[in-house]
Every structure is written in structure tokens, then in C-alpha cells.
Amino acid sequence: MLTRGEFPILDVDTDKNDLIGGWDREAHAPDTLPTRLVMAFLGPTVDQFAAERGWETAVELESITRDFPYYVTEHRGEKVAIVLAPLGAPAAVQNLEFGLNLGVKHVVAVGSCGALHSHEENAMLVPTRALRDEGTSYHYAPAADWIELEPSSVQAVKDALVAANREFAEVATWTTDGFYRETPAVIEARKEAGCDVVDMECSALAAACAFRGADFAQLLYTADSLADLDAHDPRGWGIASRATALDLALDAVVRLGA
Incomplete structure (x- = not known):
């Protein structure tokens, strides 16, 4: 049922049927992919792992940007799918x-984030809530400032990090569509709201998974820093963490729903 809001972005339809998803389901078998998926915001690392480890391509999503192969492998005795995730909430939720x-x-998502405080580069972080400063989540959940990640799903990521003897911190993330609108005033406001880091997908992925009845958690690692409001520090963009983060996400997703 469609409930109209003050603005179009605040319209909420609880009907789970949609035209595009119906086409997907008609075109593919419902078990084309295994039940566990890693969405990896990790650039060329995904294709490199696929080539080096012999991951098979189960299906491809055709997109105007590129085709996205959904690789399948076995990890710790469980079938797992892995896809390179595109930047930004709308594309990622697609x-x-x-x-x-x-x-x-x-679902476990893994990727980088910007530090709003003094997190060192390549620190491993586990978001427990996300501030909804993007548009996509509002198509899946009524308007609210925050979306809380399910504690049992978050625990799966934490357990994977503990098992790997990796230090980590729990954080609140600010999910934004406006990469180039991270102004000093907005950054300061988000810090005052309790955000530790900034990303571009978490709140939308969490909302979509909750709407569809899927488990969701995320692993983040720090890339650039916005802690100094006078100067952005790109550091090394966290590139050194990509391979490690992907292995940790694979460890986490096999724990999810176990």
C-alpha cells in the first residue's frame, strides 16, 4: 500500500512486488546463487581473487556501466557468492x-570509509547503525534519521575479526549520496550526531535487506580522513586493506545465518 509523504522521496509503498524484480525472477532460477553473498566495494581485487582462486561465474548482471559477474566459491564448507559492488547506494542496491x-x-558488504575522527588508515570497523543521508533507503523504510543493524548479524562480523586476531571498533556511519558535498559544516553536524565514519551505501543496503527479509552486516576499513576540517587527507585510500578485508568478509558471511 502506498502512503504519500510530504515530498515524493517520503512516499512509502509496502508492496514487495515490483516490475524489475519480477523480470529477474522469471528469467532466472530462484537458486541460481547460494544463500550467502559478499558485496565487495573493493575495485580490481574482486576480479583478481576470482582469477587467482578459480572462482566460477554463476550469472552476470548486465548494466549500463559494466556487466557484473556473480562469482561462486566454497569457503569453509559453505557456498558463497561474491560480486564487485558499484559505488553509491542506488547502484549498490541494484x-x-x-x-x-x-x-x-x-549479505555481508565490505569496503572503505572516510574517518571523521582520529582513526588510523586501514583500521577495521564494524558499523552498528547508519545515518540515512541518502535517497535509496527511503524507498524501503519509513523516514527516520537512523537505521539500526541487526545485532546478531553484526556479531557475525565481529566473530570473524576475533577469530582472525584482528583489532576492530564498533562505529556509527554516516551514509551519504553527496561525496562532493561533504562540507565542513555538514561534517561537523554529522560528528555531533554521533557518526564516526562516512560511507555511501550502508544505510541503503541495510534498509533493503530488512525490507526483503535478508540478514545484513558490513565490514569497513578506514581509507581517507576528514577529521581535519581545513584539509582532506586521502592517505592511501585504504588500498592496502582490500585483500585482507575480502578474506575477512568471506569468513563473516559463512557465520551469518548459521
Whole structure:
């Protein structure tokens, strides 16, 4: 049922049927993918791992940007799908929905974030809540400032980090669509609201998974820093953490829903 809001972005439709998803489900078998999916915001690392480790391509999502292969491998005795996730909430949720329509029920996203405080580069972080400063989540959940990640799903990521003897911190993330609108005033306001880091997908992925009844958690690692409001520090963009983060996400997703 459609409930109209003050602005179009605040319209909420609780009907889970949609035209695009229906086409996905008609075109593919419901078990085309395993139930566990890693959405990896990790650039060329995903294709490199696929080539080096012999991951098979189960299906491809055709997009105007590029085709996205959904690789499948076995990790710790469980079948897992892995897809390179595109930057930004709308594109990322497109890849998520495609996976959900083809059999996915448990999702771990992994990627970088910007530090709003004094987090060192390449620190491992586990978000427990996300500030909804993007548009996509409002198509999946009523308007609210925050979305809380399910504690049991968050625990799966924490357990994977503990098992790997990796230090980590729990954080609140600010999810924004406006990479180039991270102004000093906005950054300061988000810090005052309790945000530790900034990303571009977490709140939308969490909202979409909750709407579809799928488990969701995320692993972040710090890349650039916005802690100094006078100067952005790109550091090394966290590139050194990509391979490690992908292995940790694979460890986490096999724990999710176990």
C-alpha cells in the first residue's frame, strides 16, 4: 500500500512486488546463487581473487556501466557468492536486489570509509547503525534519521575479526549520496550526531535487506580522513586493506545465518 509523504522521496509503498524484480525472477532460477553473498566495494581485487582462486561465474548482471559477474566459491564448507559492488547506494542496491531475487538471504558488504575522527588508515570497523543521508533507503523504510543493524548479524562480523586476531571498533556511519558535498559544516553536524565514519551505501543496503527479509552486516576499513576540517587527507585510500578485508568478509558471511 502506498502512503504519500510530504515530498515524493517520503512516499512509502509496502508492496514487495515490483516490475524489475519480477523480470529477474522469471528469467532466472530462484537458486541460481547460494544463500550467502559478499558485496565487495573493493575495485580490481574482486576480479583478481576470482582469477587467482578459480572462482566460477554463476550469472552476470548486465548494466549500463559494466556487466557484473556473480562469482561462486566454497569457503569453509559453505557456498558463497561474491560480486564487485558499484559505488553509491542506488547502484549498490541494484546489485543487491538482483542477488536477492536469485536466492541470496545472507549479505555481508565490505569496503572503505572516510574517518571523521582520529582513526588510523586501514583500521577495521564494524558499523552498528547508519545515518540515512541518502535517497535509496527511503524507498524501503519509513523516514527516520537512523537505521539500526541487526545485532546478531553484526556479531557475525565481529566473530570473524576475533577469530582472525584482528583489532576492530564498533562505529556509527554516516551514509551519504553527496561525496562532493561533504562540507565542513555538514561534517561537523554529522560528528555531533554521533557518526564516526562516512560511507555511501550502508544505510541503503541495510534498509533493503530488512525490507526483503535478508540478514545484513558490513565490514569497513578506514581509507581517507576528514577529521581535519581545513584539509582532506586521502592517505592511501585504504588500498592496502582490500585483500585482507575480502578474506575477512568471506569468513563473516559463512557465520551469518548459521
